[in-house]
Amino acid sequence: MKHVYTRLLSDDKLRSHLERGDTLLFKGTPKAWQDIERQVERLGFGDEYAVSRTSGAAHDQDITRVTPLRPQPQG
Numbered sequence: 001m002k003h004v005y006t007r008l009l010s011d012d013k014l015r016s017h018l019e020r021g022d023t024l025l026f027k028g029t030p031k032a033w034q035d036i037e038r039q040v041e042r043l044g045f046g047d048e049y050a051v052s053r054t055s056g057a058a059h060d061q062d063i064t065r066v067t068p069l070r071p072q073p074q075g
Helices: 011-020 033-042
Strands: 002-005 023-027 049-054 063-068
Touching: 011 033, 033 049, 033 063
Parallel strands: 002 023
Antiparallel strands: 023 063, 049 063
8 A cells, every 4th residue: 555644754653554565655855765764774674665766846746755675465
């Protein structure tokens, strides 16, 4: 499932998403992508998730994606 946020998440909230195999989009957080990447690593999901960033002219076009490297089984 895909979720969109405009601010960083607590460790507990992020861990819950990562355990479920969710895809997360953080919009308007241009300087936070490294913090998000470190948080994913610290929580032990660095080998299971990719953190990527795209940026646009406006801050609301800056998007950090946290995406599972392997698709989750449908069921």
